[in-house]
Amino acid sequence: MALQAKDIVEIQMDALEHQGLGLAVNDLIKDLCKVMDIQGIFRKYLSNVKGFSIAVGTLSNPAFSEFLTNREFDFSNIDGKKEHYLIKSTGEEGRQLIIAGSDTRGAIYGIYDFSRSALGVNPLYLWTGHRAAAIESLDFSSISMTDGPHTFSYRGWFINDEDLLLGWTGKFDTNFQNNAFTKHAGYADALEPVMETALRLKQNLLIPCSLLDILDPSDEDLVRRVADRGLLITQHHIEPLGVFPKRVLRYWQERGDTEPLSYTKNPEKYEEVWRLYAGRWARYDNVVWQLGLRGMGDKPVWADDPYAPETDSGRGQLIAGAIAKQLEVITEAVGHNNFASTATLWMEGMELLKGGHLSFPQETMIIHADFGPTQMLGDSFYEVKREPGRQYGLYYHVAFWSDGPHQVQGTLPHKIHYNLQAAVQHGNTGYLVVNVTNVREMLLGTQYTAALGWNFELNQPEQFMQHWAAEHYGQEGCAGAVRAYQAYFAAFHSLDNTGYDGRMLLMDGMCRRLIIKLTAILQGQPFTKDEIQNKTLLAFDQATDFVAYYRKATEEALPKWDVALNVAYQALQGIEKERREFFTTNLLVQLSLIRGLYRAVHQLSNAAESVLAGFKKEEGHVRGPILEAAAELQQAAIIRLHAERGKWKGWYDGDVLLNLPDLIRQINECAGNN
Structure with missing residues (x-):
């Protein structure tokens, strides 16, 4: 017999278990409700139940160990281990599911593994917005899972x-x-x-x-x-x-x-x-x-x-x-x-x-x-x-x-x-x-x-990426999503390839430093090497060398970002509508932001080269690229609003580190737009 949608299931846990296990049980009840429209009844004691039930507990709790022993439930393969769990049915026609942990976290992991493996609840659902597909029935007797940490403690x-x-x-x-x-x-x-x-x-x-x-x-x-x-x-x-x-x-x-x-x-x-x-x-x-x-x-x-x-x-x-x-x-x-x-x-x-x-x-x-x-x-x-x-x-x-x-x-x-x-x-x-x-x-x-x-x-990274894309974007959107992420990561300019190709990539925080340094040069300030951990970023003796390097670096990278944007756009078309929001916030918004930062660095580098050659920043062919740099970041800020929908409203209200509004302000002031 199988548990049917809209049924009632009793979930039992001894009252002396750690309250963290009780919080995980509450999450399980919510998962069952969302996926099967099941009413979960939480009992903080262990007893015999005629209908479908789930018993959760830890072997370190004598009451739960005795409960399992009385049912001749074999838990020897997790006994004495750290953070291990065993999930298996028992009782008449397999109507009772046991989620046993060697300790508290083992039992908690067991609950969430059941939610992921049996109910299809994505472990990142709170961030992706993706709801698991509805399930009409679930056969407890077919469920058997056990695991524990294999590598890091x-x-x-x-x-x-x-x-x-x-x-x-x-x-x-x-x-x-x-x-x-x-x-x-x-x-x-x-x-x-x-x-x-x-x-x-x-x-x-x-x-x-x-x-x-x-x-x-x-x-x-x-x-x-x-x-x-x-x-x-x-x-x-x-x-x-x-x-x-x-x-x-x-x-x-x-x-x-x-x-x-x-x-x-x-x-x-x-x-x-x-x-x-x-x-x-x-x-x-x-x-x-x-x-x-x-x-x-x-x-x-x-x-x-x-x-x-x-x-x-x-x-x-x-x-x-x-x-x-x-x-x-x-x-x-x-x-x-x-x-x-x-x-x-x-x-x-x-x-x-x-x-x-x-x-x-x-x-x-x-x-x-x-x-x-x-x-x-x-x-x-x-x-x-x-x-x-x-x-x-x-x-x-x-x-x-x-x-x-x-x-x-x-x-x-x-x-x-x-x-x-x-x-x-x-x-x-x-x-x-x-x-x-x-x-x-x-x-x-x-x-x-x-x-x-x-x-x-x-x-392994290739297999994980395939699985990750399928889990978050569906089987139909998987291949396109993988190509989009590959194009995205391939577009970054590498500042250092010593011992590993792509050892140091030009990231968003580095772009902020470059923009501030370039606007300072445009304002007539001397080029200086700041005291920062990343010595590679500003490893130049002369302003002309600094400006020339980043003008060329961004010039070479920008076509790659354009390709990445096109690949991502094509991938979006193959992703079902319900999953597109996460692809937009996790890739498209970020791609647009880093592309805008690279383009701003490029435009400011063009302007700085002219200033270092003796031109005034107020001249049209110098001021124009400065205004273009501001426009690139303004566009990125507008696109970023796509990541502030629904519960994420105000997500960038705390942007005080990258601080996109401040960068736009500094560039506009440099252009004389106060």
């Missing part, structure tokens, strides 16, 4: 530089540096779909925002929500123990201490604040603690500490000493030493480790990182020696501000696979956290890294 996302998510869910300080200190209460509304999607994609770890301050009630609410969902939480690599160094400075300034902050000279000032924050974080048992010692921003500690050592060995000892003290502080706060900790080697940390100047406690997992502007692992990753018995992980970017992808995706699936394969081969499988910025623009890379993190061997 910790798997999660870093919601970083989240300007669009903040603006979409409420008003906030448009000076993003100020806003980083305080999230508005509405940000929790953005976090809910992020967490549900993360669990549907079998993630277990989240950094819910940039620079979270757990002493702020609205920020602590985010921590509580992550815990309630059954996810682990960790901290930004520049905020060890959840403390951004600027908050240490502010803490003492509020107490009348205006001395320069220095861990070298006054470690007790840091340690007092560490204890304050660790005590609050210790309320939660789902924390993976971040250790380290960084500067006031995303830079080395010695950039801001006037008393810091000048030698590599001295700097390594300073950081190692701080980490040892942090472990003491955490142990004191939680009351034991059985906690997880990581140290992310971003920028200077990797070089110190490679040189033998930095050491870590054996129980702390070392996290290597890619280089954000390239999304490639550097030489140090391959050269540094691994210690036997130590766990290693990876921090990876599919988004990176300001010299990488932000409002347009740019990390190719092949590049993702290449770098994660290196991580697997070198044993960095303890941890995989991916920077996904505002999530929505990076859904392809976000889903692919999640799939690789769960089971690397089953997710």
